[in-house]
Amino acid sequence: MIDSNHLLFGREGTLPAGSTRMIAQTPMFDHCNLTLTDAVPPDLAQQFGDLLLSMSYADPQVRPLFDLEGLTVWRPGRTNGYAPLETAIDEAGFYDAEGVITVAEYKP
Amino acid sequence: MTRPTPLIELDELSFERGAHLLVQRALLDMQPGAELGVMGTDPALNIHLEAWCRTQGHGIRLPEDRDDPVRAWVSRGRTDIDRWTGAERAGGPYPRGIQAKAEPHWGLAARGALIEPGAPDLGFDLADRDYVWADIAPSLYAHAASAQWDPETAIDWRAEVSLPAEIELAVVQIMTYLVENEQAALVVPAKLLSRIHPHFREVLQLLAVQAADEARHVEVFTRRALLTGGEMGTSSVSGRESLATLVTEPDFSLASFLLSVLGEGSFLNLLTFLDRHAPDPITRQVTRLARQDEARHVAFGVAHLQHQSKVDPSLRSQLRAAVERRHQALSNSTGLNQDVFDALVTLVAGEWTPEAIGRGFEEVQKLQKDMDEGRQHRLINLGFPADEAADLSALHTRNFM
Ligand SMILES: [Fe+2]
Ligand SMILES: [Fe+2]
Numbered sequence: 001m002i003d004s005n006h007l008l009f010g011r012e013g014t015l016p017a018g019s020t021r022m023i024a025q026t027p028m029f030d031h032c033n034l035t036l037t038d039a040v041p042p043d044l045a046q047q048f049g050d051l052l053l054s055m056s057y058a059d060p061q062v063r064p065l066f067d068l069e070g071l072t073v074w075r076p077g078r079t080n081g082y083a084p085l086e087t088a089i090d091e092a093g094f095y096d097a098e099g100v101i102t103v104a105e106y107k108p
Numbered sequence: 109m110t111r112p113t114p115l116i117e118l119d120e121l122s123f124e125r126g127a128h129l130l131v132q133r134a135l136l137d138m139q140p141g142a143e144l145g146v147m148g149t150d151p152a153l154n155i156h157l158e159a160w161c162r163t164q165g166h167g168i169r170l171p172e173d174r175d176d177p178v179r180a181w182v183s184r185g186r187t188d189i190d191r192w193t194g195a196e197r198a199g200g201p202y203p204r205g206i207q208a209k210a211e212p213h214w215g216l217a218a219r220g221a222l223i224e225p226g227a228p229d230l231g232f233d234l235a236d237r238d239y240v241w242a243d244i245a246p247s248l249y250a251h252a253a254s255a256q257w258d259p260e261t262a263i264d265w266r267a268e269v270s271l272p273a274e275i276e277l278a279v280v281q282i283m284t285y286l287v288e289n290e291q292a293a294l295v296v297p298a299k300l301l302s303r304i305h306p307h308f309r310e311v312l313q314l315l316a317v318q319a320a321d322e323a324r325h326v327e328v329f330t331r332r333a334l335l336t337g338g339e340m341g342t343s344s345v346s347g348r349e350s351l352a353t354l355v356t357e358p359d360f361s362l363a364s365f366l367l368s369v370l371g372e373g374s375f376l377n378l379l380t381f382l383d384r385h386a387p388d389p390i391t392r393q394v395t396r397l398a399r400q401d402e403a404r405h406v407a408f409g410v411a412h413l414q415h416q417s418k419v420d421p422s423l424r425s426q427l428r429a430a431v432e433r434r435h436q437a438l439s440n441s442t443g444l445n446q447d448v449f450d451a452l453v454t455l456v457a458g459e460w461t462p463e464a465i466g467r468g469f470e471e472v473q474k475l476q477k478d479m480d481e482g483r484q485h486r487l488i489n490l491g492f493p494a495d496e497a498a499d500l501s502a503l504h505t506r507n508f509m
Contacts, residue, residue, distance in 0.1 A: 004159035006152070010124030017124035022152055057165065058190035060226035072165035072187045 002031050004070075029081030049076075114138060115178065118148030123156035131157070131182065135166070140186040143169070145178035154180050164188075194225045199307060203246055210235040210307035219307050232305035234360050238419040242412040245310040252317040252404055257397055259328050267389040269335055275387050275458065276336055278451035282382065283333035284341035285448045287326055289375070289509040290398075292351040293405070294322035296367050300360055314408060321401040328394040335390065344445035350507035353434050361416055361423065362430040368409025369486050370431070370501075371509040372402050374479040378508055381475045385456050406486070413490055424491060428500060435503040443506025479508065 006022075009015040034052070036045050052074040055062045066072060089095065096102050116134040121127045127148070134144050146157060154170070157180055161168045165185035171178050199207040201220030212229035234240050271279065301315035333340055354371065357363040379399035386392035417423040449472065457468035480501050487497035 002159075003155045004163065007123055007156045007159045010122070010152075010156075017122060018150075022155060025155065056190070057187050058193060060194065060224070063191065064226060070163050072163075072185070 026084045027081055029085060030078060033077055033079070035077075113145060114142070115145040115147060118146065118150070118153070120149050122150040122152060123160055124152075127153075127156075128160050131160075132164075135182065135184050138184045140184050140189065143181045143183050146180050146182055147177050148179060157182070161185075191224060192222070195222050196225075197221070198223050203243070203310065206237055206241065206308065208237045210237075210305035212305075214305075214307060216306055219309060232303060234300070234303045235305040235307070237308070238416060240304050240308050240311050240360065240412075242311075242408065242415045244408065244411040245308075245314050248404055248408050248411075249310050249314040249317065252314060252321070252401075255400065255404075256317070256320070257324070259324050259331070262397060263328060263390060263393045265331070265335075265390065269388040269390055271336075271387050274454065274460075276338070277341075278454040279387065279391055280333045280338055281341035281447050281451035282455065283329045284343065285347065285445060285451075286329040286398075287333070287340075288343055288347060289351065289371075289507075290322050290325040290329060292354055292509060293367065293372065294319050294326065295355055296357075296363055297322075299355075300363060303360070318401075318405050318408070321405070325398045325401070328397070332390055332394050341451075342445065342447045344442075344447070346442045347445045347448075347507050349441045350438055350443070350505045351509065353437050353505075354509070357430070359426075359430075361413060362426065364409050365413055365427050366430060366434060367509075368405050369413065369490070370483055370504050372405045372409070373482055373486050374504070374508045376402055376406060377475060377479045377482055381452075381471075381478075382455075385471070387455065387458065410486055410489055417491055427490070428492075428496070431500045431503050434505065438505055444508065480504075 006015070006020070010017045010020075036048075053076070055066070055074060057063055057066055057072050093102055114134060116130055118127050118130060121130070127150070131144070131146060138144060146153070150156075158168050161182055165187035167183035167185065169181040169183065171181065198211070198214040198217050198221055199205040199219050201218070205220055210232070212232070212235070213225070213227050214223055215227055215230045217223055297315040298319045301312050301319070304312055304315075306312060354363065354367050357366060376399060379395045379402060382395040383392055383399065386395060413423070413427070452472045452475070453465065453468035455468070456471040457464035483501040483504060484494070484497040487500055488494060492500065
């Protein structure tokens with residue numbers, strides 16, 4: 001579970017406040033990343049990235065969009081921090097070698 | 109010079125139970141980048157604090173020393189400042205704080221509220237003070253709100269009503285006509301008020317109460333019509349044609365002029381007439397109560413147009429054109445439902461003798477003259493010269509409303 005969900009569940013009462021105990025915590029990782037495939041022309045990808053990075057929370061036109069996503073700023077992409085998550089998923093066998101979900105009854 | 113390091117003690121209070129309020133308050137007066145030490149004993153404090161800081165745009169740093177009583181350092185972000193930079197007050201809460209132009213993005217915000225920039229335009233197209241406002245609106249609204257009466261108790265519905273059948277039929281016909289006209293008078297302000305920018309809230313409030321007044325008039329006239337168990341009377345094409353020109357007038361000032369100044373103005377005379385000639389106490393009570401409300405509707409119509417004519421010298425020629433246009437549109441219409449005219453005569457006559465009918469006819473003619481004089485008087489109040497007022501009054505619909 002990610003920290004902001006734990007806080008949300010506690011506030012809304014989905015998990016009664018204080019009823020759960022954190023026994024372990026991974027290092028920080030970015031829970032959301034905007035990923036482009038290599039089919040996108042690099043100059044377009046660059047321009048798109050620059051546009052996102054130029055969005056400012058001080059701009060009343062884009063602020064509602066930030067608020068919708070719960071963001072205050074875009075940052076350059078990073079994938080560090082995913083290793084423990086990747087290991088855990090591999091160990092649990094959640095995906096097979098082709099990246100297909102192995103658990104039959106799993107519904108995202 | 110060193111400032112004392114700001115610290116906040118949360119004790120056992122968790123972020124699941126409102127701890128953010130204390131942290132937020134402590135950060136409020138700090139400069140962006142300054143650090144606040146957060147202390148507390150909730151085991152999940154750091155995890156929740158970190159999640160909260162991320163959504164609020166604050167930074168977070170853990171102390172190097174594990175025994176530090178400070179659990180985390182929050183470095184103040186600036187998203188709250190960014191949100192309110194460029195914010196403006198939507199005028200002031202009192203009528204003196206009303207602005208000449210209400211901004212579309214103020215939307216439904218309270219007048220005088222601090223407005224975060226942005227948000228959609230709700231399309232209130234009547235947003236100019238000079239176009240919608242009248243200084244009398246707040247006091248008329250207060251008066252209107254205090255003068256609301258309960259149809260159930262304000263009228264003695266159990267009073268004895270036993271009229272000769274044809275007199276009863278005349279009353280029913282008049283009530284049927286009144287209901288039709290009251291429904292026009294309900295729809296017109298309701299349509300207009302939904303277009304007025306809420307910045308001019310006293311005007312909306314006044315029109316809302318006006319619509320509520322008409323709702324009661326519809327009720328009590330219907331109830332009187334059905335009191336003796338009969339059917340409703342007739343509705344003529346000409347009456348509905350006349351009202352259609354009111355309901356479809358898109359211009360606020362012109363609609364208010366045609367409805368309130370000319371139409372409801374004429375109804376003041378009609379309701380006075382019905383009060384005087386009412387053959388039973390219930391007819392008298394319903395028309396008298398409705399008349400009190402109508403006087404307010406007329407007063408606002410006149411005051412609003414007086415205010416506007418001060419700032420717009422072309423207003424009178426527009427009003428004149430509206431009357432002429434409506435007259436033209438109704439040129440092939442016969443005007444008042446003949447059944448209504450006959451019912452008014454019958455009501456006054458009270459019996460079927462030539463002498464009584466002749467008297468009734470004279471009284472209805474006198475009513476029309478009174479209406480004409482009333483209209484001319486109000487037109488002169490709006491600044492029309494007497495001869496022009498007489499011309500325009502003569503062009504008013506024969507349907508009265
Ligand atoms: Fe009315
Ligand atoms: Fe009215």
